Amino acid sequence: MYQAPTEEIVHTLRHVAGLEAAMEAGRTGDLDAELLEAIVEEAGRFATEGMAPRFSNADHEGAVLSAGSVTTPKGWPQIYRDWREGGWNSLTGPEEHGGQGLPMALSAATFEMWNSTSMGFAIGPCLTVGAVEALLEHGSEALRATYLDKLVSGEWMGTMNLTEPQAGSDLSALKTRAEPKGDGTYRIFGQKIYITYGEQDFTDNIVHLVLARLPDAPAGVKGISLFLVPKFLVGEDGSLGARNDVVCSALEKKLGIHGSPTCTMIYGDGAGETGEAGAVGWLIGEENRGLACMFTMMNNARLLVGIQGVGVAEAATQKAIEFARERRQGRATRLAKGAEPAGTMSPIIEHPDVTRMLLTMKALTGAARSISYACGHAGDMARHHARAGDGDAAKFWKDRVDLLTPVAKAFSTDAGVEVASLGIQVHGGMGYVEETGAAKFLRDARIAPIYEGTNGIQAIDLVARKIGLSEGGAVANYILELRAVLEELETRNSDAFGRTASMLDAALRELEAATRFLREALARGENDTALAGATPYLRLFGLAAGGVYLAKSALAGDPKGERTALARFMAENLLAECPALSAQVCQGADSLSAGRIALGLDAA
Amino acid sequence: MYQAPTEEIVHTLRHVAGLEAAMEAGRTGDLDAELLEAIVEEAGRFATEGMAPRFSNADHEGAVLSAGSVTTPKGWPQIYRDWREGGWNSLTGPEEHGGQGLPMALSAATFEMWNSTSMGFAIGPCLTVGAVEALLEHGSEALRATYLDKLVSGEWMGTMNLTEPQAGSDLSALKTRAEPKGDGTYRIFGQKIYITYGEQDFTDNIVHLVLARLPDAPAGVKGISLFLVPKFLVGEDGSLGARNDVVCSALEKKLGIHGSPTCTMIYGDGAGETGEAGAVGWLIGEENRGLACMFTMMNNARLLVGIQGVGVAEAATQKAIEFARERRQGRATRLAKGAEPAGTMSPIIEHPDVTRMLLTMKALTGAARSISYACGHAGDMARHHARAGDGDAAKFWKDRVDLLTPVAKAFSTDAGVEVASLGIQVHGGMGYVEETGAAKFLRDARIAPIYEGTNGIQAIDLVARKIGLSEGGAVANYILELRAVLEELETRNSDAFGRTASMLDAALRELEAATRFLREALARGENDTALAGATPYLRLFGLAAGGVYLAKSALAGDPKGERTALARFMAENLLAECPALSAQVCQGADSLSAGRIALGLDAA
The missing domain is CATH 2.40.110.20 (Butyryl-CoA Dehydrogenase, subunit A; domain 2)
Structure with missing residues (x-):
């Protein structure tokens, strides 16, 4: 049964999404670390006991x-x-209408838990x-x-x-x-x-x-x-x-x-x-001007759909890990070396292929959570600075939330589907039986890449509108911020991270190259070239950012070594995909255009 | 509504799977090209009109x-x-029991069509x-x-x-x-x-x-x-x-x-x-000795599950293409250039992101079909040569069917899920509504990676047993055969193939390197190292083989240029994933083992 991961949620809000600095600078109203933790704990209790x-x-x-x-x-x-x-409906509502005026990032965190149930x-x-x-x-x-x-x-x-x-x-x-x-x-x-x-x-x-x-x-x-x-x-x-x-x-x-x-x-x-x-x-x-009104809501709405991906992914991951610890089949090499008596079947979590699936699920969930919370926090800061009349800071954060929103929506909901599908696979035959509940996660998660703007449209939004914000300054600033984490990681120089730093560096290089390619194509008016690479670019963006965020989370505190291990797994395994994604972006529209023949659209 | 792709099926059987050479050498009994085509056409008619x-x-x-x-x-x-x-149940049955004694490859082709319906x-x-x-x-x-x-x-x-x-x-x-x-x-x-x-x-x-x-x-x-x-x-x-x-x-x-x-x-x-x-x-x-009896059936049973993936993928692809031609939303850049009157919405197939999804669906379907038919044909040849008392040839083909079976099963069923999920995405909101039928493909396809040996077990089978067949000769021979296609492609030197040859060459190099790495790890007794890479290795194997097969199909005849365009799309886009997969294999078990901490299995 689902247990709200409140410790991880609080850690991610404070040390990855950026709430710690904002709270210290007094930019979150009454919200301090203690209150934040109390609210998340209380929400977690209600999700775990009152909902799930x-x-x-x-x-x-x-x-x-x-x-x-x-x-x-x-x-x-x-x-x-x-x-x-x-009181969970009124969390972010305005105080003059009975709301609690709390940050959207915190609300996103609670919505993650509601969605998990x-x-x-x-x-x-x-x-x-x-x-x-x-x-x-x-x-x-x-x-x-x-x-x-x-x-x-x-x-x-x-x-x-x-x-x-x-x-x-x-x-x-x-x-x-x-x-x-x-x-x-x-x-x-x-x-x-x-x-x-x-x-x-x-x-x-x-x-x-x-x-x-x-x-x-x-x-x-x-x-x-x-x-x-x-x-x-x-x-x-x-x-x-x-x-x-x-x-x-x-x-x-x-x-x-x-x-x-x-x-x-x-x-x-x-x-x-x-x-x-x-x-x-x-x-x-x-x-x-109805569309302008819709646009007001769009960032939050898209973020909250991304959060659906996170919530389902978290619940699916918990269920799969629990199952893999209980279910015994076959004998893992590791156990054959003497950890358990001969003839004993191993919990399937001991089989490397199952370990891989579970770590992939956990890494994608953590990456999607980090990106989504960071996106929510950026929106909060944009609103805070706008209210405070600090135009430059408001612009910076508005750019940031605009940039991250399509990534939070699409990367997280794709992750929701991928993680839920892996969750079924971990369960074997039982995963296909509805009673188990693993299949429901996939059925539920599958809508999120579609509604509130399909993920294809998110990718187009990212490429056609967002990477051009502030003449490319928004994305450049963001990548610089990711690079700063990498520098801290390199300074830390800890063996436990394995090849994390070099993999993150490679991923960011690919992201930089792909961004440059797209900006140049758009500058030349080659829209089809840019749009052809939109989906792989968004995935590349999400993987690189998510990989950095998992490392950032580990650097911020990791008493059990779990965060470091997960960051390393993500960097060494999942980020291997980045060069492929960058290559798909940077080849432009040629092979896509050529491919139209295979769909009967053009003649050879 | 589903239309059996009989021309493509016959072409793949004859020119990709290898039936042409076998028929010419008299190794398929009464079956010649004419009869083959007649049977596939008749099956296609029944599937299209009598079943779908x-x-x-x-x-x-x-x-x-x-x-x-x-x-x-x-x-x-x-x-x-x-x-x-x-007469469709008796296709491969023995003639002395009322069967038609036809090849398993042909039966697999008919099963593809039944599964599509x-x-x-x-x-x-x-x-x-x-x-x-x-x-x-x-x-x-x-x-x-x-x-x-x-x-x-x-x-x-x-x-x-x-x-x-x-x-x-x-x-x-x-x-x-x-x-x-x-x-x-x-x-x-x-x-x-x-x-x-x-x-x-x-x-x-x-x-x-x-x-x-x-x-x-x-x-x-x-x-x-x-x-x-x-x-x-x-x-x-x-x-x-x-x-x-x-x-x-x-x-x-x-x-x-x-x-x-x-x-x-x-x-x-x-x-x-x-x-x-x-x-x-x-x-x-x-x-x-019950398990030995089960093993007799296992190759065919696993192939027929792979064929389920192919059948569902084909049907989902057809449905998505049909929808994308009809459904109009937005205006594609291409059309903005004047192909249709201003103000007209474009069929969504004209949007590059939708083109990419449909081509990915079509390429994965074609790749899975080719591998599966080739696997079926190898089984037929093994049986033929065994009956004919030609031990060397029987051994060669038995190795081949043993090698390809886990790939046909796992790659094709993963493709079935991936293609069905993309099919939902192409349909947008309508894809999530059951009445449309797109969602059913995903629900159906999702069992195939699980039963008849999970895809994780197929990957373990490939790595732990199959790449060691004939001391590595089986896989070496197979890669040589794929390389021969590449040589033909290089000789042909046609612009229409774009960078297909260099991408195939790179994919095969990655497959060779990963194979070598795994064989050496196994030789050193490092089972966990090998098993950690099993799933990415199988995917690499399937992508490389599938990419080569699509090129082989195009080289064998392509009046409309469709096969060339699809082979090029697959090589230039999907095969970009190969280096990532090879990297995941060749890094061994270290980051997986380190990742166990994140699952609470080991202490830091």
Whole structure:
């Protein structure tokens, strides 16, 4: 059973992500090391005792729709109530709305734990975080007054309504329309798909944020506006009024996260009790600027999806290690040398091939965690310095969070899938049986590389937008910071690290070379050349950064030698992939373009 | 919808796997190029028209157990009857028992197509192939007379009963027992798990092959015997008699292949109608030599699992390409240059990142197919030359099939998982919805790296046993043969191949270096060093061989330039991984051993 790795989480937040320096410099409000540890410990206790034992391995029943109402799996609404009464929904919320105003990095750490217990459950509250952010930044005073307290406390949940059948990655094709009524309200008509927790039985009301087009809106993404559409209209006293004209018409049958209702939402089909057609909505931000509002939320939303990868990877790794310690098959060479009596079968963890799988799982999990927490911390620092009016520092950290977000999202969610798949393999035949729970991790993890911008789109974002930030200064600064860790490692000169330093150096060289190649290609206007290498470049970035972070973690304190051993394993084994990735980037688009013939796209 | 790639299959059999030379030398019986093509075309027609449209994408209901009887999904028994009446079960069966005596390589090609339509369906007949082989090689005349005709025709199906809860990869721990009755029969008592098609509604009778221990058997694998246990006893006239004391007590709820019943089988629990306890069984082969009988079947069984990987990969690739041609999102740089009117969204296949995913899928599928067919052909040649009394040639080919079998099994099944996962990614959100069918490929494919010897065990087999065959001659010969293709490629000196030749040369150098390293480590008795590198070595072997085979395929004929383009993509992109894999092998066990600290196994 899952045990929240609170010590590792605190260590990573403090000594890898950068909270230690920020706390010492007084940039984290009331949060000091003691409080940080207390909060993580308390969250860990709730995840370990109050959540993990209450979720089932086999989630095949999932959420059920009946006459427009959704029933989540047995016990989930109560878990949600217990969870929000523990104050976990309000962690990062603004204090003036009942929130605790704590850093996003800390929230990310708690979300890791919630996701480890059940990704299908934890994804719901992620969306509320986004709704709070959007309202806080762009909502009118009236909307903030009506909705923020309840969203911060978790009494109501939020949703994001973007996707339509013809508009997934490309929002320019959105068709949902909003008619202004002249009284400050709008009527929304259209169909949205893949709406996570679009309908549920956790909360009395649901606050939908919906992208739609005004009648006179320009075509494309510059004609999209954002609207708030509550499930029940809210009176001035906060009481719930008429049912709005929005209904869940279907749930998707998905590969995983079965407990999470993935809804088709119909707006304006006459299902409400408002006496007229059209879902009553209110504009958030300016007309035709909906995408800008979405961008506000995007970094955090993408980070929280990356955290899903981390959470599932951690849980899958724990389960696989536990299994590999218990399960005995065959006799490992090591034991044949006399550690156990002849004829005894070895725990499979003693077989080198299983050791390799488990170490790979653990290294990828730690790397993804480090990158994700560092990303969250960068966002916190950007907000802190912006509030403090320190423009240069704010710019530095905004660049950093913008740079790391696609890596945190894509590298971590790919790691989630890879680790979950290895976890099945460690379990052998039992891994394929649903009752064991190993397969569920893969089924759940597999969505994360897809939603909130596919990992391909993250890679394109990294290459086409992020490595050009501050004319390349953002990525250059970041690599310098990674190099500083390497220098410390070289100064330490400890045998226990093996060839870690030289492998990290090689990885960073490859990252530098690939970055240079892409920047030059973009400067020449060779977009296809750059885009062809986007996915291997993001992987290279994540591996190099993750490898450095594991070393940084070990350098910061390692009483049992475990962190050093893991950093060494990652550097000597997983970073061997870096030259291959760099080669794939730096060969450009030629072989990809040539390959089009094999897909029947071009003639020879 | 799946279209059997018959032209590619015939081309690969003839010009990559080696059937052309064998047919020309008269080593394939009646089979010539014309007949080969006719059979593949006919099989392809049945797969495309008679099977694919009759299987459902969403297989969530799966097989159901009720009072010991299994009901497979609706329509499956009829598909099985149509399939076997088409003669497809008897393809490789001996002619004296109604079979067609055709090569295993051809059978593998047909199994690829059956697996492409439904892996959960196609796995059933694989097990019958194994039962036929075991009986033919080791069964008494009486057993052969009673069972072979019906197993060859497919009127009855066979099963393999190996695994017990405490004995999976390690069969030495088997507990099922067999009591001799002195009349040539035995009574079997015990529980077997994960028995594929252990109970079903396709056939009137089921022929179980069961590993069990005799009362006086030595401990470990040298005390295991193989027994034939029919579901219904068979009279001398072939009629079905009393129900035997064997029953299916449970079906596993699995990640995938839901239509395939995975049974817990109880032997000797008094459920039969024979009037006494114990399932009536007959010894196959000699007492305590059951494992030798299993080894007879192992190469073909492992190859057929590899073929599952190929079949699923092919189907997933076709589906993803079809989707990527239809689905439009965003605007590709290429199109922005004027190929389509402004404002048009591009088919996603035009985006370089999607092109990369699809080409990776297609290349891995082609590589896995080539290796698997070559492996099947080597087995055919070994049998042919053994029958012809040509000991040297038989030894050469036996070495070859032994060498390639773990690669065909593990590389192809890993490819199946990787390709299916990429297929989901190409589909975006729709890939995660079960109705689409992309997710089912991943759920199905995920078992193949586990059963019939996990891929870790295949890698150990390759390193610990196979690269030492004929004192290293087997692997040396094989690499020489791959080098000969490279020489032909260099002679051809065609621009269309880009840097294929130099990448193949580099890959083969890495394979040579890694092979040398492992052979030397084993010679020094450093087993852990060798085993630590087993998995990366197998992947290196598969990539290098697969890369060469794609080039060989292109060199043998490529009117549309598609094969050349694919070979080039594979060489320039996927083979970039080879140096990393070789580095992982050649660093030995040090960082793995050091990493044990991170798993809490050793102290620092």
